[in-house]
Amino acid sequence: MSFFEYNDEIIIVDAGVQFPEEETPGIDFIIPNVSYLEPKKKNIKAIIITHAHFDHIGAIPYIIGKIGNPPIYTTAFAKEMILKRQSEFVNAPKLDVRIIKDKDVTRLSKYFEAEFFGVSHSVPDTVGFILKTPVGNMATFADFKVEADEQGKPKNIDELVLLSKRNIHTIFLDSTNAETPGWTISEKIVEKNLEDLFLKAKGRIMVGIFSTLLNRIGEIIKIAEKLDKKVAFSGRSIKENFEIARQLGYIKIKKGLVIPLEEASKYNDNKLLILSTGAQGESNASLMKIVTGEHKTLRIKAGDSIIFSSSIIPGNERSVQALKDNLVRQGAFVYHTKMIDIHSTGHASQEEIKAILSIIKPRFFIPIHGYLFMRTMNAQNGVQCGIPKNNIFLPDNGQIMQMKNDSIKMTDENIPASYVMVDGLGVGDVGEVVIRDRRLLSQEGMIVIIVTLSRKDGRFIKNPDIISRGFIYLKDNQKILEEIRSKIKNIVAQIPNKSQLDPDYLKNLFRDQIGQFVNKKTNRRPMILPVIIEI
Numbered sequence: 001m002s003f004f005e006y007n008d009e010i011i012i013v014d015a016g017v018q019f020p021e022e023e024t025p026g027i028d029f030i031i032p033n034v035s036y037l038e039p040k041k042k043n044i045k046a047i048i049i050t051h052a053h054f055d056h057i058g059a060i061p062y063i064i065g066k067i068g069n070p071p072i073y074t075t076a077f078a079k080e081m082i083l084k085r086q087s088e089f090v091n092a093p094k095l096d097v098r099i100i101k102d103k104d105v106t107r108l109s110k111y112f113e114a115e116f117f118g119v120s121h122s123v124p125d126t127v128g129f130i131l132k133t134p135v136g137n138m139a140t141f142a143d144f145k146v147e148a149d150e151q152g153k154p155k156n157i158d159e160l161v162l163l164s165k166r167n168i169h170t171i172f173l174d175s176t177n178a179e180t181p182g183w184t185i186s187e188k189i190v191e192k193n194l195e196d197l198f199l200k201a202k203g204r205i206m207v208g209i210f211s212t213l214l215n216r217i218g219e220i221i222k223i224a225e226k227l228d229k230k231v232a233f234s235g236r237s238i239k240e241n242f243e244i245a246r247q248l249g250y251i252k253i254k255k256g257l258v259i260p261l262e263e264a265s266k267y268n269d270n271k272l273l274i275l276s277t278g279a280q281g282e283s284n285a286s287l288m289k290i291v292t293g294e295h296k297t298l299r300i301k302a303g304d305s306i307i308f309s310s311s312i313i314p315g316n317e318r319s320v321q322a323l324k325d326n327l328v329r330q331g332a333f334v335y336h337t338k339m340i341d342i343h344s345t346g347h348a349s350q351e352e353i354k355a356i357l358s359i360i361k362p363r364f365f366i367p368i369h370g371y372l373f374m375r376t377m378n379a380q381n382g383v384q385c386g387i388p389k390n391n392i393f394l395p396d397n398g399q400i401m402q403m404k405n406d407s408i409k410m411t412d413e414n415i416p417a418s419y420v421m422v423d424g425l426g427v428g429d430v431g432e433v434v435i436r437d438r439r440l441l442s443q444e445g446m447i448v449i450i451v452t453l454s455r456k457d458g459r460f461i462k463n464p465d466i467i468s469r470g471f472i473y474l475k476d477n478q479k480i481l482e483e484i485r486s487k488i489k490n491i492v493a494q495i496p497n498k499s500q501l502d503p504d505y506l507k508n509l510f511r512d513q514i515g516q517f518v519n520k521k522t523n524r525r526p527m528i529l530p531v532i533i534e535i
């Protein structure tokens, strides 16, 4: 999420989620911090949503009420995806979604007007836009890639030339693949390779794919039709997304081509193509269930061809590897993008970024999306296209950029941008402390100390109980167990007036002293959880 503010008006761009990292165990995802926007909600005139990916729409149900439910401007496809998600939240407000399309010019408020243009991405109906503001025209390309023609020249060049006439003040460009040289592989090559694989396959074909990669899903269905195969979907999200794309006319199919999964067994193996979620090795997704035998109707058969038409999201390498191992163990043939180009990213590589920068010639450039390293690489793309280094900015999350007609200043001012974490159904109730605890637990384990004392005189009523999880196997370490016990007794013994025991004080003593003791003995720092029972 980012936003533009001028006088008493605010325009927000996208409201997505960030996926959890290793440092945030047990967190479903992270949503934008809107504490700056909340008190200014009456100033928010619009949210522009560039496309239907979860990292651009996912936070809407969580934040929309807090920021006064302003109108959302987005494309027809993204609208359906937003509404579908909103419907899963019973208490979320009814949304005011206004459909825009390629080439629309829409007045958003007194100071802001948006001119939309379509861009290529992996999900249908993705738009960039020029935000016309009192200080100049701001261009943002959402997530995009530039398809090249056979000669390696960018397609839709006319559109870019048109944009170059808009005298762009600042351009905001996706940095996801800014470190990848050259052009991204053309979807045409991906489709050709997929078709070759489909032709080669003797048994059933299962394609593991992201459920939002609908442009390719559409192409795969076309190939299936050409090869006289039936298509079935496995996985709720992929089925629903396909249905939305079909109803809106982004995917056109012949009647009877797509069959319910339950009917798949009626067809010969070589007549079947199954599109499935779970190519990231997610434990609860369809592909994993098929492999582990938990799926309702499908099992892997020897001779199946499993095609991973997807990239591996960093962090998922191990689970994908385990999935592939399991598949070959059951006699399937596995194909993935390292073997053959059967996936192409939705994000521009260096040459595409440079093509855009050199045609549009913006005055200022702000690389967005991606880690600082990726954005720095993107800044270099800008320098190579002749944008002065001083005109390229890499702000941190929350950092305020002051934009004037002929300058940009990266201020030292920050708005609150700390992570808001969503854990199950709770929002923001998982703070830093909880995360620190979870991290500690996952790395060092825990020791629970249960101490039962007499309320009257602080005497031990029974021997302290010590339970450990993920630390060391205490049964095999009786010595240390005994040492911890006598340490506990010592701590209590040293308290002068035991008739007025303060349990919190005692807990802190246990935490500190047992913690130090265990650390000295084992070099580890398990979480110490004292429980004091007074009888």
Ligand SMILES: [Zn+2]
Pocket: 051, 053, 121, 143, 346
């Ligand atoms: Zn995207």
